[in-house]
């Protein structure tokens with residue numbers, strides 16, 4: 001298949017905008033795969049701020065970063081992403097060029113702990129306020145589970161109302177696959 005699959009497309013979008021030295025956000029670190037990817041993109045001169053509410057995610061991500069010798073340029077916090085604005089130091093706000101959300105539950109972890117629409121939307125709103133123009137927020141929506149469908153619906157209602165003068169909103173989705181495969185919403189700040 002020549003069409004980009006969902007997760008490679010998410011990375012490609014981030015690669016388009018994130019430069020060495022930038023500040024970026026992994027809003028749901030989970031097992032740390034995206035955190036490592038972002039840390040490599042920004043390099044030692046840049047910085048990744050990673051959020052997750054679960055200790056297991058913090059431990060898994062910290063171990064992954066350590067094994068890749070990438071801890072210097074990353075700050076991991078065991079806090080919800082709804083605290084992005086107060087966590088990322090003000091002097092770094094204007095240099096945030098990219099952010100990623102992988103919604104849903106921690107793979108291999110407790111499936112009852114999931115991202116929630118209110119806090120996800122709050123985090124997106126904060127990012128749109130503080131990140132630099134042309135910065136991109138990539139959201140991978142997993143809607144195979146019941147709460148994921150509720151989150152998808154609330155999130156879609158929200159992103160459709162974002163003023164086009166504030167941000168461009170893209171949906172990237174395979175529409176003929178079964179079992180609700182994940183899809184992407186990308187938001188580029190104007």
Ligand code: SAM
Nearest residue numbers: 028029030031032033034052080081102106115
């Ligand atoms: N990107 C991750 C990876 O590479 O493994 C996968 C992320 S996983 C699909 C979703 C994560 O979101 C879970 O680890 C969960 O604990 C976390 N989460 C749930 N609510 C959150 C919140 N309010 N803020 C930050 N993380 C949250």
